[in-house]
Amino acid sequence: MVAxxxxxxxxxxxxxxxxxxxxxxxxxEPMPHPVTVAAYVIDRTEVTNAAFARxxxxxxxxxxxxLPIDWEALRRELPAGTPRPDDSAxxxxxxxxxxxxxxxxxxxxxxxxxxxxxxxxxxxGGPASTIDSLAQHPVVHVSHADASAYCAWMGRRLxxxxxxxxxxxxxxxxxxxxxxDDPITPARANVWQGEFPVANRGDDGYAGTAPVGxxxxxxxxxxxxxxxxxxxxxxxFVASSADAEMAGGAEERIIRGGSFLCHESYxxxxxxxxxxxxxxxxxxxxxxxxxxxxxSDRPRRP
Numbered sequence: 001m002v003a004x005x006x007x008x009x010x011x012x013x014x015x016x017x018x019x020x021x022x023x024x025x026x027x028x029e030p031m032p033h034p035v036t037v038a039a040y041v042i043d044r045t046e047v048t049n050a051a052f053a054r055x056x057x058x059x060x061x062x063x064x065x066x067l068p069i070d071w072e073a074l075r076r077e078l079p080a081g082t083p084r085p086d087d088s089a090x091x092x093x094x095x096x097x098x099x100x101x102x103x104x105x106x107x108x109x110x111x112x113x114x115x116x117x118x119x120x121x122x123x124x125g126g127p128a129s130t131i132d133s134l135a136q137h138p139v140v141h142v143s144h145a146d147a148s149a150y151c152a153w154m155g156r157r158l159x160x161x162x163x164x165x166x167x168x169x170x171x172x173x174x175x176x177x178x179x180x181d182d183p184i185t186p187a188r189a190n191v192w193q194g195e196f197p198v199a200n201r202g203d204d205g206y207a208g209t210a211p212v213g214x215x216x217x218x219x220x221x222x223x224x225x226x227x228x229x230x231x232x233x234x235x236x237f238v239a240s241s242a243d244a245e246m247a248g249g250a251e252e253r254i255i256r257g258g259s260f261l262c263h264e265s266y267x268x269x270x271x272x273x274x275x276x277x278x279x280x281x282x283x284x285x286x287x288x289x290x291x292x293x294x295x296s297d298r299p300r301r302p
Contacts, residue, residue: 001041001042001043001044001291001293002041002042002043002044002167002220002221002222003039003040003041004037004039004040004041004042004163004166004167004220005039006036006037006038006039007036007037007166008034008035008036008037009034009035009037009165009166009169009173010032010033010034010035010173010174011030011032011033011034011035011162011165011166011273012029012030012031012032012033012273013029013030013031013032013273028237028275028276028277029273029274029275030273030275032174035162035166037160037162037163037166038294038295039294039295040159040163040292040293040294040295041292041293042159042163042164042167042222042290042291042292042293043290043291043292044213044217044221044222044223045138045212045213045223045224045290046138046139046212046224046228046229046231046288046289046290047138047139047147047150047288047289047290047291048135048136048137048138048139048212049121049131049134049135049136049137049138049139050135050136051139052121052139052142052150053135055149055150055153055154058153059153061146061149061150063120063121063141063142063143063146063283064142064143064145064146064281064283065092065093065094065119065120065121065141065142065143065283066092066120066121067092068090068091068092069089069090069091069092071084071085071090073281088117089115091117091118092117092118092120093115093116093117093118093119093120094115094116094119094120094141094283094284094285095113095114095115095116095119095282095283095284095285096113096114096115096116096119096124096125096126096285097112097113097114097197097261097285097286098112098113098114099112099197099198099199099200100112100197100198101198102198103195103198104197104198106196106197106265106266111197112197113284119141119285120141120283121139121140121141121142121146124140124141124208124209124285125285134209136211136212136213137209137210137211137212138209138212138224138228138229138288139288139289140209140229140284140285140286140287140288141283141284141285141287142232142283142287142288142289143280143281143282143283144158144232144253144278144280144281144282145280145281146283147232147288147289150289150291151289151291151292154291155293156291156292156293157234157291157292157293157294158232158233158234158289158291158292159233159234159290159291159292160233160234160235160292161233161234161235161254161256161275163233163292164225164231164233164256164257164292165256165272165273167220167222167225168218168222168225168226168256168257168272169218169219169272170218170219170220170222170225171219171220172218172219175272176271176272177226177270177271177272178218178222178225178226178272179216179218179226184226184270186203186204186205187204187215187216188215188216188226189204189215189224189226189227189228189258189270190204190206190209190210190214190215190224190227190228190260191204191226191227191258191259191260191261191262191263191270192260192261192262192263193263194263195265196261196263196265196266197261197266200260206260207260208260209228209229209260209286210224210228210260212224212228215227215228224257225257225272226257226258226270226271226272227257227258227259227260227262227270228257228259228260229257229259229260229286229287229288230255230256230257230258230259230269230276230284230286230287230288231255231256231257231287231288231289231290232253232255232287232288232289233253233254233255233256234253235253235254236251236252236253236254237251237252237253237254237277251279251280252277252278252279252280253277253278253279253280254275254276254277255275255276255277255278255287256269256274256275256276257269257270257274258270258271258274259286259287260286261286
């Protein structure tokens with residue numbers, strides 16, 4: 001883990017240097033405001049498949065994506081009146097990204113996300129896939145509960161959103177990226193190069209996730225705070241009435257950092273102020289986490 005000093009920083013979007021794809025900070029990004037954080041430690045990298053496998057071997061833990069879907073729990077997260085799906089659609093699984101064959105409008109993410117029975121952290125691309133060669137890649141298809149369970153086993157916790165952004169900024173104030181204001185390049189982060197969602201050229205060397213630590217550290221010695229996979233934080237998302245209706249009134253949690261699927265035409269989540277949110281049971285092939293700990297926590301060694 002990396003020690004992060006206490007301090008006060010300006011959290012949130014910073015005007016023209018932090019514009020989203022619309023030419024404005026994204027609607028859910030907070031306006032700049034001062035935040036003070038106490039000293040803490042945070043994982044240098046995202047939690048890997050190898051580390052998560054040790055947790056599962058020691059505890060027998062089964063992730064959300066490995067369990068049959070509880071319709072009554074799911075119903076509470078959906079708009080009122082949503083019909084119950086067939087039992088075949090309630091089998092264990094997760095959401096897998098599937099490239100389109102031709103360019104498509106970017107207003108409906110269902111065009112490239114597919115519910116896949118048998119997809120989970122051991123089978124990130126579906127039941128026929130494995131993590132045999134991905135030991136040092138970030139674990140994915142983990143829910144907020146899965147991430148929290150791992151952190152608790154380690155004597156740690158998920159970082160707050162403020163802790164996450166403070167660490168991501170690496171001591172830089174008012175910058176667009178974790179490395180400053182210079183444009184993003186394939187040498188700086190694992191994001192999408194090419195036409196989204198049709199073809200990722202993989203100019204950075206990876207069409208999917210990258211091994212953790214494949215890109216330069218920031219000013220605090222932390223890596224992969226931009227791209228690779230989105231990361232869960234501890235904080236609840238305070239939804240507008242429209243957001244709450246879309247989520248069926250379900251509580252959501254904030255995720256940060258962007259992923260290998262981010263592209264300037266659609267998602268600039270690799271900007272240091274960018275944020276997204278998802279229901280706690282959400283599992284995706286581009287979402288993982290890292291742990292943090294404060295002065296009162298007693299982390300154990302992996």
